[in-house]
Amino acid sequence: MPAQGRPLRADARRNRDQIVQAARQAFAAEGFGVPLDEIARRAGVGPGTLYRHFPTKEALFEAIVRERLLLLVEGAKAARSRPDAAGALFGVIEAIVADAQAKTELIDALTGAGIDVQTEVAATAAKLREEVDALLRRAQHEGSIRDDVGAAELMALIGGVILALRGPQAIDPARALAVIRDGLRRSA
């Protein structure tokens, strides 16, 4: 991304879009592990072209994942205005899981599998965690959620559900989330 020095040439723009789209599909299906050449092949371009647009693999990964994470952050921010804090929290949680169910990339992004943790992705993931944290605290203040849990623990549990979706052992995410929901309720 050369700081928008000049509008890209027509075919360049087209190729870039094809790369992004192919990468979206490839990352969604296989996660961070897909070879760059495979993405280039699917996009119908050469590896060199891919490299020109995205100097490193992580740059490409970031471009794809950040936008998806930001959508989730957006949704979480919107949920803040919902009257019932607990409902808002669970709505966001379900949205995250639903998104990850179709898009494997998020699993790698949230668990940090094979990615250098210094990247921008980590920061965006942290932002999501912060939003969840805000929702959680509000629900705790409201009194409907137990106080002795933090966003880190909650994200860990969600991460387990997300990860298991890819595993060989089929699970029912709704049931796993039901356990989390009931476990979060104030014990009385």
Add this chain to the structure above:
Amino acid sequence: MPAQGRPLRADARRNRDQIVQAARQAFAAEGFGVPLDEIARRAGVGPGTLYRHFPTKEALFEAIVRERLLLLVEGAKAARSRPDAAGALFGVIEAIVADAQAKTELIDALTGAGIDVQTEVAATAAKLREEVDALLRRAQHEGSIRDDVGAAELMALIGGVILALRGPQAIDPARALAVIRDGLRRSA
């Protein structure tokens, strides 16, 4: 392992033990990702020696992980005789988490990160899941645990906690397990 054709020579036995011990530490510290050469270096032997004893990396990984998994299976079997089914179940869960906290290998083994799924490890992991399943069913029959959850969902949640222990975001496993525990209770 040539089917115990003849007892190994003294130094061979010694080297093998050193390799196993080094591998135990290395896998526990780093997980499946450690280079074989690193293990060989720690053991004070050459890569060739390592390969003679364990023809492939997964063979070595199996040798280490299986024994640890079998210990957990053993513990789970023993828990069957405990009078309170729910207590037995949570005892086993805590044992698994505690074990994984110190031994990263188990994370990879249970989540199947980077390992060919056909291996013997997967079978042993499944065995552990079956034991958990038995304990879970007994507790459900006893009436103290909700019926609409399977071992797969439970293992997913546990997996999330285990995995988060390694992540950059520090979590309190006890609190996460508390959520699981309360979430599993029969809703009334």
Add this chain to the structure above:
DNA sequence: CCATAAGCGGAGATAGCGCCCCGTTTCTTG
């Protein structure tokens, strides 16, 4: 102590993947 063979160990073959280069093609502009 000597002969034998089991075992050692490390250099390197092999493979996969990220990253780079440069001759060629294709778009733009006067």
Add this chain to the structure above:
DNA sequence: CAAGAAACGGGGCGCTATCTCCGCTTATGG
């Protein structure tokens, strides 16, 4: 339409990690 620049594409380098081969060492049994 022609000249220049921008972008293409794929062959290739280098790194890393697993696995193999072979000349040397060392334990063992008479």
